[in-house]
Amino acid sequence: MKRVITYGTFDMLHYGHINLLRRAKQMGDYLIVVLSTDEFNWGSKQKKTYFSYEKRKQLLEAIRYVDLVIPENSWDQKVSDMKEYHIDTMVMGDDWAGKFDFIENETNTEVVYLPRTPEISTSQIKEDLNAKKLATSVDTSNIDVSGK
Numbered sequence: 240m241k242r243v244i245t246y247g248t249f250d251m252l253h254y255g256h257i258n259l260l261r262r263a264k265q266m267g268d269y270l271i272v273v274l275s276t277d278e279f280n281w282g283s284k285q286k287k288t289y290f291s292y293e294k295r296k297q298l299l300e301a302i303r304y305v306d307l308v309i310p311e312n313s314w315d316q317k318v319s320d321m322k323e324y325h326i327d328t329m330v331m332g333d334d335w336a337g338k339f340d341f342i343e344n345e346t347n348t349e350v351v352y353l354p355r356t357p358e359i360s361t362s363q364i365k366e367d368l369n370a371k372k373l374a375t376s377v378d379t380s381n382i383d384v385s386g387k
Contacts, residue, residue, distance in 0.1 A: 241267035244320060244348075245330045246311055248275045250288040252298050255356035262353050263330040264304035271324055272299050273311045283314060321346040 245263050249256055249272070264270045274296055280286045288295065292310070299308045309320075317339065321329065326348045331339060333352040342350050 240269055241327045242269045242271065242325055243267035243328045243330055244271045244273060244324065244326045246273045246275070246317070248280055248284075248286065248288060249295050249299055250290055252295070257302065257304075258356045259330070259332060259353060260302055260304040266328050266330060266351065269306045270304055271307045271309060271320075271326070272305050273316075273320060274299060274308050275311045279310075279312050317342060318345050321348040 243263050243266050245259065247256070247259075260270065260272070274292065275284070277288060277292045280288055290298070296308050299305050317329075320326065321342060326346070329339065329342055329348050329350045331350070331352055332355045334355060336352045339350050342348050
């Protein structure tokens with residue numbers, strides 16, 4: 240059985256995430272997603288997620304490409320994850336290109352950087368929502384719904 244692993248926060252899940260997970264699963268038989276915990280996101284990345292770890296985990300577990308979701312608690316756990324889960328291929332988005340090449344030197348794991356889905360990102364979604372204030376209220380008091 241060929242085992243594949245990928246890492247991420249997967250906040251505000253979108254079709255770019257699904258594309259990555261689908262392509263990662265196509266590279267093997269068993270896909271493990273290592274999901275950044277809330278504490279790791281805030282303490283190491285200074286990122287506040289919209290959805291909690293438990294909610295993000297629940298979403299990922301519902302995706303047919305994902306076989307197992309485990310927590311990411313630190314940057315340093317990657318080498319031990321490769322060994323503990325007997326990983327053949329680590330898949331990351333190409334925005335991380337070169338950052339994890341050391342994994343190949345320290346383990347028997349191949350590292351593959353896949354192109355991102357160009358027109359979508361969680362950061363862009365957050366920027367767009369903040370800029371457009373898409374959740375604004377509308378005054379409906381003068382709208383006639385009687386059909387007359």
